[in-house]
Amino acid sequence: MTSTIENHTGSPEATASTSGTGTGDATARGSVRVTGTLGPRYDEIVTPEALDFLALLHDAFAIRRSERLAERRRRRQEVADGADPDFRPETRPVRADPSWRVAGSAGAPGLEDRRVEITGPTDPKMTINALNSGAKVWLADQEDASSPTWRNVVEGQLALRDAIRGTLTFTNEAGKSYELRSPRLAELPTIVFRPRGWHMVEKHLRYTAPDGVRECASASLVDFGLYFFHNARELVARGRGPYFYLPKLEGYREARLWNDAFVLAQSALGLPRGTIRATVLIETLPAAFEMEEILYELRDHCAGLNAGRWDYLFSIIKAFRTRGDSYVLPDRSQVPMTAPFMRAYTELLVQTCHKRGAHAIGGMSAFIPDRRNPEVTERAFEQVRADKRREAGDGFDGTWVAHPDLIDVARAEFDAVLGETPHQVARQRPDVSVGQHDLLDVASVRRSGATVTSAGLRSNVSIGIRYIDAWLRGTGAAALDSLMEDAATAEISRSQVWQWIAAGTRTDDDGQPITRERVEELVREVVAELPRSADDRVDDAAAVFRAVALADDFPSFLTVGAYSQFLVGSAVDQP
Numbered sequence: 175m176t177s178t179i180e181n182h183t184g185s186p187e188a189t190a191s192t193s194g195t196g197t198g199d200a201t202a203r204g205s206v207r208v209t210g211t212l213g214p215r216y217d218e219i220v221t222p223e224a225l226d227f228l229a230l231l232h233d234a235f236a237i238r239r240s241e242r243l244a245e246r247r248r249r250r251q252e253v254a255d256g257a258d259p260d261f262r263p264e265t266r267p268v269r270a271d272p273s274w275r276v277a278g279s280a281g282a283p284g285l286e287d288r289r290v291e292i293t294g295p296t297d298p299k300m301t302i303n304a305l306n307s308g309a310k311v312w313l314a315d316q317e318d319a320s321s322p323t324w325r326n327v328v329e330g331q332l333a334l335r336d337a338i339r340g341t342l343t344f345t346n347e348a349g350k351s352y353e354l355r356s357p358r359l360a361e362l363p364t365i366v367f368r369p370r371g372w373h374m375v376e377k378h379l380r381y382t383a384p385d386g387v388r389e390c391a392s393a394s395l396v397d398f399g400l401y402f403f404h405n406a407r408e409l410v411a412r413g414r415g416p417y418f419y420l421p422k423l424e425g426y427r428e429a430r431l432w433n434d435a436f437v438l439a440q441s442a443l444g445l446p447r448g449t450i451r452a453t454v455l456i457e458t459l460p461a462a463f464e465m466e467e468i469l470y471e472l473r474d475h476c477a478g479l480n481a482g483r484w485d486y487l488f489s490i491i492k493a494f495r496t497r498g499d500s501y502v503l504p505d506r507s508q509v510p511m512t513a514p515f516m517r518a519y520t521e522l523l524v525q526t527c528h529k530r531g532a533h534a535i536g537g538m539s540a541f542i543p544d545r546r547n548p549e550v551t552e553r554a555f556e557q558v559r560a561d562k563r564r565e566a567g568d569g570f571d572g573t574w575v576a577h578p579d580l581i582d583v584a585r586a587e588f589d590a591v592l593g594e595t596p597h598q599v600a601r602q603r604p605d606v607s608v609g610q611h612d613l614l615d616v617a618s619v620r621r622s623g624a625t626v627t628s629a630g631l632r633s634n635v636s637i638g639i640r641y642i643d644a645w646l647r648g649t650g651a652a653a654l655d656s657l658m659e660d661a662a663t664a665e666i667s668r669s670q671v672w673q674w675i676a677a678g679t680r681t682d683d684d685g686q687p688i689t690r691e692r693v694e695e696l697v698r699e700v701v702a703e704l705p706r707s708a709d710d711r712v713d714d715a716a717a718v719f720r721a722v723a724l725a726d727d728f729p730s731f732l733t734v735g736a737y738s739q740f741l742v743g744s745a746v747d748q749p
């Protein structure tokens with residue numbers, strides 16, 4: 175199957191060839207060169223052959239990536255100007271055609287039963303702990319849970335390369351040593367790798383296009399390309415496959431870009447089309463209106479969709495940030511997954527997936543246990559249990575957990591529904607009827623009594639600064655106030671503050687307006703209270719927070735500016 179949606183709907187769209195350069199000269203080749211420092215064994219990852227492979231991907235897709243990012247900006251402006259997102263009329267034929275299905279998990283060993291997936295960064299200790307955890311799948315994360323230092327990017331690839339070959343070991347500072355519980359990959363959780371999104375660049379790799387134009391490499395193509403180049407054949411030989419989670423897509427044309435990258439990558443390595451399987455995160459508001467089209471574009475490679483709730487909330491705030499107080503969400507802690515607009519999103523996701531033979535994978539409860547605090551642990555178990563019970567009951571085929579101690583809790587809820595069957599894809603949801611209004615009805619949460627509070631405002635400031643401090647120190651996921659915080663949750667914190675100021679929202683407990691001055695004061699208080707150390711980045715974190723929460727123009731992602739200005743070249747960025 176090679177047809178695109180435009181073929182399907184009868185309005186062809188010219189796209190750059192996946193074998194040409196996009197410059198008109200199909201024989202000219204670009205190049206990728208390393209500008210970052212090489213640490214021990216980095217030459218095993220950024221080999222001349224791997225860099226050639228990255229150049230091939232960039233020649234084919236760098237221009238199209240830029241076009242997609244421009245389209246994002248255009249569509250965001252339209253929404254800011256008052257046009258509500260909606261299901262696209264031109265793709266109705268794809269949605270109406272009952273005949274097509276995605277590849278799903280058929281022929282993808284290790285992906286059939288995904289009832290519990292653990293997520294986490296790719297440093298050696300976390301890699302070993304995740305692979306020893308007993309989960310069905312490990313989402314090896316170079317995205318929301320990772321600070322994109324050069325070190326994390328390359329050493330994460332090294333850890334994965336070694337883990338796949340059964341040779342990864344690690345010894346911590348106290349001398350405790352870690353090893354994989356089996357050298358046989360097929361006896362460990364299936365690895366699904368998540369590269370960075372299309373918006374990020376990799377500043378330690380420079381791409382020179384065939385026409386001589388130089389730019390930073392695309393982080394998505396770097397992460398995907400390096401993982402695929404080094405591991406795809408090895409994974410297949412060891413009874414698994416090159417599997418990916420695709421983050422932060424905003425529409426089906428971005429899915430097509432990924433699909434074309436897969437087609438080219440497989441062909442370059444001599445692997446059959448369809449060897450790759452991707453699970454797409456539906457975690458932006460525009461993508462929620464294009465779930466079927468995304469599945470359609472990726473149908474030869476698609477295993478499922480995931481309900482990425484935290485980025486989804488961030489995307490909603492971003493979309494409606496200038497629409498005034500009636501579009502404002504309450505404190506993050508008062509937006510449950512049972513809020514009608516969140517439920518509409520997850521119900522539509524399950525219905526869409528099962529209609530097309532795809533797995534529906536649930537999301538992340540942010541509550542995490544604390545081995546030193548039984549009360550915190552019991553609360554996390556209760557919250558996660560309820561979350562997973564709802565997901566399994568709604569028809570999800572699997573779910574995410576943030577911490578190994580949550581695996582049994584989540585599994586029990588899915589076992590109760592799935593029993594011995596690996597998934598419930600056959601369960602259709604004809605009862606679900608979700609329209610535009612259901613997905614957009616964010617105002618209903620506050621109408622039902624949820625509030626914006628002074629404590630919620632303070633918590634956003636505090637979590638935002640503490641998380642960015644951790645991120646600037648090279649850690650992309652952190653336990654803060656007994657909650658898992660990562661790039662997506664931090665985006666919620668800072669964008670809520672931006673939106674509340676822009677909308678002139680008042681805190682419900684004291685009736686006071688949320689102003690820039692009030693937030694500035696909170697930033698000063700939080701910074702003054704934080705413990706300091708020789709390597710903290712609290713002042714820089716506060717500067718980043720101010721830039722992304724208080725600027726006149728809303729920065730699309732906090733990570734973009736923080737990466738260029740504060741992370742690249744810092745101590746943790748070096749090998």
Ligand SMILES: CC(=O)SCCNC(=O)CCNC(=O)[C@H](O)C(C)(C)COP(=O)(O)OP(=O)(O)OC[C@H]1O[C@@H](n2cnc3c(N)ncnc32)[C@H](O)[C@@H]1OP(=O)(O)O
Pocket residue numbers: 292293294295299300301303304315318319484485538542543544545575576577578651652653657658659660662663
């Ligand atoms: C919005 C989204 O995208 S969600 C997905 C992205 N986010 C994530 O993946 C977050 C994943 N979770 C984590 O990174 C961690 O659980 C944290 C940072 C939240 C907490 O980690 P810690 O502070 O180390 O927790 P804690 O001390 O309780 O850990 C106990 C042990 O479990 C291990 N562990 C905890 N979480 C994980 C995990 N996700 N994967 C593997 N091992 C883990 C720790 O390494 C530690 O091992 P050790 O005893 O050998 O040192």
Ligand SMILES: O=CC(=O)O
Pocket residue numbers: 318455457481482483484485486537538662
């Ligand atoms: O990536 C997951 C999310 O919730 O964001």
Ligand SMILES: [Mg+2]
Pocket residue numbers: 318421455457482484485662
């Ligand atoms: Mg996310």
